[in-house]
Amino acid sequence: MRILAGALLERKSGVALWRQIADLIRSEIETGAAAKNGKLPPEMKLAERYGVNRHTVRAAIAALEQEGALRSEQGRGTFVCMPRRLSYPIGKRTRFSAGLEGQAETFRTRLVKTGTAKANPQVTRALALPEGTECVSLETVSETDGMPISRAISWFDAARFGNIAEVFAEKQSITMALATDGIPDYVRRWTTIEAHHASPDDIALLKLSSGAIVLVTHSVNEDLDNRAIQYSETRFAADRVELYTKLQDS
Amino acid sequence: MRILAGALLERKSGVALWRQIADLIRSEIETGAAAKNGKLPPEMKLAERYGVNRHTVRAAIAALEQEGALRSEQGRGTFVCMPRRLSYPIGKRTRFSAGLEGQAETFRTRLVKTGTAKANPQVTRALALPEGTECVSLETVSETDGMPISRAISWFDAARFGNIAEVFAEKQSITMALATDGIPDYVRRWTTIEAHHASPDDIALLKLSSGAIVLVTHSVNEDLDNRAIQYSETRFAADRVELYTKLQDS
DNA sequence: CAAATTTGTCTATTGTTATAGACAAGCAAA
DNA sequence: TTTGCTTGTCTATAACAATAGACAAATTTG
Known part of the structure; x- marks a missing residue:
């Protein structure tokens, strides 16, 4: 769990924002901070939380979907497939x-x-x-x-x-x-x-x-x-x- | 040591090329593969080895210099300050x-x-x-x-x-x-x-x-x-x- | 001393990332 | 059935990364 608090994202860091967000989402799934009832908040809410564009959040979710950690369904939401490491x-x-x-x-x-x-x-x-x-x-x-x-x-x-x-x-x-x-x-x-x-x-x-x-x-x-x-x-x-x-x- | 062989760099990966190269150089310093007599090969040679532009290699070296792992000197070369983790x-x-x-x-x-x-x-x-x-x-x-x-x-x-x-x-x-x-x-x-x-x-x-x-x-x-x-x-x-x-x- | 080698810096162009907006489509809720 | 919510897709623009070249400056080598 990320207890040591502070800023979340770093721009111009050499690591794409979507990759940083993917890592954050994955960590927050682990701690239970990101998901409620096995479901992430809506994309727009995540974009607001991380201070980035909705497309950037979608890229992060796409990466986690590719790895089998998440599953998005149109109209329904984004579900957690792997709650725990x-x-x-x-x-x-x-x-x-x-x-x-x-x-x-x-x-x-x-x-x-x-x-x-x-x-x-x-x-x-x-x-x-x-x-x-x-x-x-x-x-x-x-x-x-x-x-x-x-x-x-x-x-x-x-x-x-x-x-x-x-x-x-x-x-x-x-x-x-x-x-x-x-x-x-x-x-x-x-x-x-x-x-x-x-x-x-x-x-x-x-x-x-x-x-x-x-x-x-x-x-x-x-x-x-x-x-x-x-x-x-x-x-x-x-x-x-x-x-x-x-x-x-x- | 990186024994599992294969391609080194991945473009469009979400991690900047210079960041990937910085990690490679750091790992190769550790194994002795990168440096001879405490000195890296010239920037142009590294650029050829990794298949990237010399400026990209310079960005990687700059990152490692900032961390204190390397030290570049104009006209002389790039020296290893931290040979080992x-x-x-x-x-x-x-x-x-x-x-x-x-x-x-x-x-x-x-x-x-x-x-x-x-x-x-x-x-x-x-x-x-x-x-x-x-x-x-x-x-x-x-x-x-x-x-x-x-x-x-x-x-x-x-x-x-x-x-x-x-x-x-x-x-x-x-x-x-x-x-x-x-x-x-x-x-x-x-x-x-x-x-x-x-x-x-x-x-x-x-x-x-x-x-x-x-x-x-x-x-x-x-x-x-x-x-x-x-x-x-x-x-x-x-x-x-x-x-x-x-x-x-x- | 001159040539060669290497790092450092500048400008410019191309390719990629992130933002932005609009709208479609599927599903849930009222 | 309608409305609201959410994901999915498309086009366009701005910002950033990587390439490219040229040349300066410091050091090494012959």
Whole structure:
């Protein structure tokens, strides 16, 4: 919730007014400030509230409609389709489906691309492998209730997990693929979190509107022998997901 | 690091080209891809690389200069002032100065505003207080090496911490203020993480350029008796700070 | 010292964003 | 059924972003 008060919009900012308004509407939906009974105020009222032209508000709503967050109906009004962001926990055992349990009805991770090549230094450093080690990469998109919420690329030591792509294709889950490959359990070693503007690929694969923001994490998972097994970069639609950490039980 | 490859810029996206390029340059500085010997390639070379006009690149560099990340000198080149983002750990004991130890030379948190009033429901819910409880709020800006990296508003039960503003003014540290008020130690109960476009207040207080992105956290700290003592909203300059979590020692 | 390289500044044009108004069309309410 | 409300669409204009070119000024290089 935006508690730190102040001016809302900034002109000549490099971010179009409609994009700023889209972000505001999305945030205010989350806090309940924008919508009453699942419905936004009329376009003219939003234009007055934000001090912009009605066409500018329409452009913002169009962007949110494209992302599936809103639905406009002529003569009736604009309805909220996604009242709340998903809360994605980052903890000792960070898992996609289990982490979002109870917040959506269906979970799916699909493979977009895979490959095996000598990994770049950032990857080999993260996995504590000799420079130039061959690694398998999996590029995936994760969806809940048919809506993409994140895309990721993960690397694995090819010597150790050479056929993880095939197993993943069959199991549709990295956790299950690793279990098949002799890793019954693993934990999150570390995670870094940044935020960026969505790239054209993010927009395409995550079904975002132009100008959206993504939360970007880099992380390492390790097996119970403290060996790094997976290095990932994950990009989350910031309008659909918030990240969440809590005190771990001792 | 941007490993997920693809197109770099998106026209007509609602985010000005110069703003997108500023974000790219900043990310590429972080990964070492953009700068050699602490110096960017010449403006014309960047224009060719990104497929835009030299003036557009100059606007991007101007934004990063305004934020203190770059410094241009006529006839010489463009130099990197901030090669790396600060890595801010979020863990059991999340502390500003201790968390960034070793990454900067000076740390300072200054009070921007304080007040006492009936807290809104989000605050009382987070602090497990009866609705309408009076709370003290502290609005602060945190800086390292003279550069603002985050701004925050924190709430405390006024009945329990009524004079925390005065103590903070003297100690310049929430941790020390709480110690004075009978809380020698406390831990982070939970944290949520979102990303948004910087508001005009963010831009002013964090010395950001237009169109910048902020990482926004909401969090609760609790004392060792598991009582919630502090609820905060913190906004970090996403170009200056990344958040970091790691496996806690058992 | 001269040439080359690089940043800085100015003016001008084209493309995009935001505003503005008018009116159509669908739906809700009286 | 009529009126009022709300979204949808069209055209036009003003303001802003991006491109374009030219040239000045500072520094580096040969």
